Amino acid sequence: MLVPKLFTSLKTYDRTQAVADVTAGVIVGVVALPLAIAFAIASGLGPAAGLYTAIIAGFLISALGGSRVQIGGPTGAFVVIVYGIVQQYGVAGLTVATMMAGVILVVLGVAKLGGAIKFIPAPVVTGFTSGIAVIIFSGEMRDFFGLTMPGVPAEFIAKLQVYAAHADSVAPWAVVIATLTIGILVYWPRVSLKVPAPFVALIVTTVLVQVAKLPVETIGSRFGGIDASFPVPHWPAIGLHDVTRLVAPAFTIAMLGGIESLLSAVVADGMIGTRHRSNMELVAQGIANIVTPLFGGIPATGAIARTATNIKSGGRTPVAGIVHSITLLLITLFFGRWAALIPMATLAGILVVVAYHMSEWRTFRGMLAAPRSDVAVLLVTFGLTVLVDLTVALGVGMVLASFLFMRKMAETTHITAVTDMFADEGSEGDDAGAAIAMNAIPRGVQIYEIDGPFFFGAAEKFKETMGSIERAPAVLILRMRKVGLLDATGIALIRELVKKGKHDGTTLVLSDVHSQPMVAMTRSDLLEAIGEDNFVGDITEALARAKVIVAASKP
Secondary structure: OOOOHHHHHHHHOOHHHHHHHHHHHHHHHHHHHHHHHHHHHHOOOOHHHHHHHHHHHHHHHHHHOOOOOOOEEOOHHHHHHHHHHHHHHHHHHHHHHHHHHHHHHHHHHHOOOOOHHHHOOHHHHHHHHHHHHHHHHHHOHHHHHOOOOOOOOOOHHHHHHHHHHOHHHOOHHHHHHHHHHHHHHHHHHHHOOOOOHHHHHHHHHHHHHHHHOOOOOEHHHHHOOOOOOOOOOOOOOOOHHHHHHOHHHHHHHHHHHHHHHHHHHHHHHHHHOOOOOHHHHHHHHHHHHHHHHHHOOOOOEEOHHHHHHHHHOOOOOHHHHHHHHHHHHHHHHHHHHHHHHOEHHHHHHHHHHHHHHHHOHHHHHHHOOOOHHHHHHHHHHHHHHHHOOHHHHHHHHHHHHHHHHHHHHHHHOEEEEOHHHHHOOOOOOOOHHHHHHOOOOOOOEEEEEEEOOEOHHHHHHHHHHHHOOOOOOOEEEEEEEEOOOEOHHHHHHHHHHHHHHHHHOOEEEEEOOOHHHHHHHHHOOHHHHHOHHHEEOOHHHHHHHHHHHHHHHOO
16 A cells, blocks of 8 residues: 555544654754764765755655655665765765665565565675675775775775784874763663763763874864755756666665665554554655755665664654754754764764674674574675675675575475375275275276475486386376465476377376466466366376276277
């Protein structure tokens, strides 16, 4: 149902909830301020880009989304993607890639594929997010240690090499401020939960640096002042050739945005006992990512930490998310110039903590005890994310997981000759119909049973088993009582069996066919090729049909 939760939640809205939503919105807005700035800077852009994203995308995601409490904005997951796109294609390329991703998300939502995106395997998601956490952590070492260097390479190994080359330029006071920031983020919640720890860290470290006049780089010293005004929409100047090259990054942004937003919505549902509308959520995410880049913003999605803060602060409707955006807008317009005083080491400390939580190291460690195929997917996705490219990592991880899953499914499918089993009285005591016919198998009748999904993964097994038949029987019975899935390859194999049977004088009889295989064979005209009389309900009827065929074939 493509109806924003805002419309339905306002039907029972009252003053008490309004007060709670406004309070929660203001708190989340304060929490989002340092994160928005930090994510933008870590992405290779100015602090204003993060603020504009949190304001515009946050408003649209709350107003149009399918979750009651989702808070949208820039997140750490996009840092690596955005940084790479900016380095390779520039800001104009980032704008176009983000808008393309927005269109993809809208299409996924309208096509009602919100549920399908949740089927990405856990090892892929964990390896991907853990890899991103490592890259974010490594990217903040420059500001954490106050290293004097012109820039940070995008490649992980090159980044470490540059850090090592400039290790002698460590600024002790930057390390002190970054460490103090981490200490406040860790221990302040034990003092108070009402005042957000990131905001406290921001105020304490900024005041300390300014009052003590510590030699620490600030936002202002690197980027200049923050424009305390709302941006004018601007269409990027980029050629068609560059657009085609941005398709892969756009899909990566869309998939990551969709995964993170729906994951955040699921977590929120568990906290407040509601159900989100996944398709509407994707549409809202898409619209936000189409509009926000025109105002200088970066990719946005649902933010799990800010959504959880919203819930804990009393927010229960999208009004809280809207208030969060308005709060950020007012801070930007009236206090934006003060943001230039924030130390870069403070933002580095905040992002180090973000990377730690994003790493999900306990989950990662626990997954290493999973089956070897899952461990392989986890490590390959993680390694490619860190060392190669996020787009490659996501693609290879999904393909590898799919192949391993298909191999597992193929291993569960068995094609066995059961003629002797039926001839041995009592071997199928749980099958009353078969018990009647156990000693009445006509000469020249062969019975085979398919156990499991009959799809392309089981094709080789089927060919080997059918190829092992030494002499063509008069009747070949395929028992399909345990086949719940039949795909195009399975249909082709049965069709091939029918053609071979006509050449060898063998009649194919199918028993116990379930609804999906039956529908698939009917649509492919296989029902007509085999003959309706040769589709029977159980093995007893199959043997009775075989007797008729054998009797008719005798001179």
